[in-house]
Amino acid sequence: MAAASAAVAGLIIIEPMELHADLSQRALFDSNALDWTPSPMAGVERRMLDRHGEEVARATSLVRYAPGSRFERHSHGGGEEILVLEGTFSDEQGDYPAGTYLRNPVGSNHAPSSEQGCTILVKLQQMHSADQQRLVIDTTNSTWVPGLVRGLEVLPLHAFGSEHVALVRWAPGTVFQPHGHPGGEEIFVLDGVFQDEHGSYPAGSWLRNPPGSVHRPWSEAGCTIWVKTGHLPAVQAPDGSEA
Structure with missing residues (x-):
């Protein structure tokens, strides 16, 4: 596994990373034992579970938003899948409390944030281009x-x-x-x-x-x-x- 990050002009730049990138191999992490690492946006941290690529990567991560933090608007060339574990995750289309399952299809874009703070499980760049259904499911009421x-x-x-x-x-x-x-x-x-x-x-x-x-x-x-x-x-x- 090769991984590196560097601070340049106050930004965190993620260099190419291979973390559990071989999908033919069994992989296991106790996420509680992992350090939280900074993302490019202040107040947003990650525990990386698997990753193949640079800042835009095929990735599975836990992402923690501090209260009042937000991420700049961005697109999802390979889609985004989210399960909200704690707190309330938000974007311009709504607020998603703990227990919400989200799918943002390939080509979608948004500007996520969290007023009270939250932790999410998120998978990026792992959807089929023909899978274009956006989903928002409240698993606490299903x-x-x-x-x-x-x-x-x-x-x-x-x-x-x-x-x-x-x-x-x-x-x-x-x-x-x-x-x-x-x-x-x-x-x-x-x-x-x-x-x-x-x-x-x-x-x-x-x-x-x-x-x-x-x-x-x-x-x-x-x-x-x-x-x-x-x-x-x-x-x-x-x-x-x-x-």
Whole structure:
């Protein structure tokens, strides 16, 4: 991993970075253990989870806005996906309190801010150009549906092609059957402790399982996770075919 930042005339410039950029590899971070790093705008800090590029990059991050901070107007050439974790995130189209799920499609632009401060999970430059639906979902006032096994509840958020995004709530002691992810899986643990045969992941954990991976998840204590599946490119076998 190569990463660097430099202060020039009061601005923070992010040089090219490769952080968990190989999507064919499993990745894991306890975000609580990461330092907050400055963004180019005063009062806006980030914990970077994966990144490929410079300041405009394919990236997954936690972003923290201090009260009264704002970001300059900018466009999203590859789209933007947000889950508001704390506080209230805002732009010229509205205010989005904790629990709001947002999708701003490819080509959209806005000037985000937060009067009271907020923390968001944000993914940039990772949408299909044909996925042009803007979404604003209040997950605190939405209908959950039963999952595939007893003890699971699911709140579907978005689907496009093979990509599916949802919140999943695990009752204590829930166990899911072994299963694979042909298009990969990405998880952020919102509360409780999520588990599989590779480890235990408390609230704040981010993990990405590559295409073709298999696991058997459970939760002894119960948990709620944000989960996205089917969005990663298929792994290529040595002969060029999909593994």
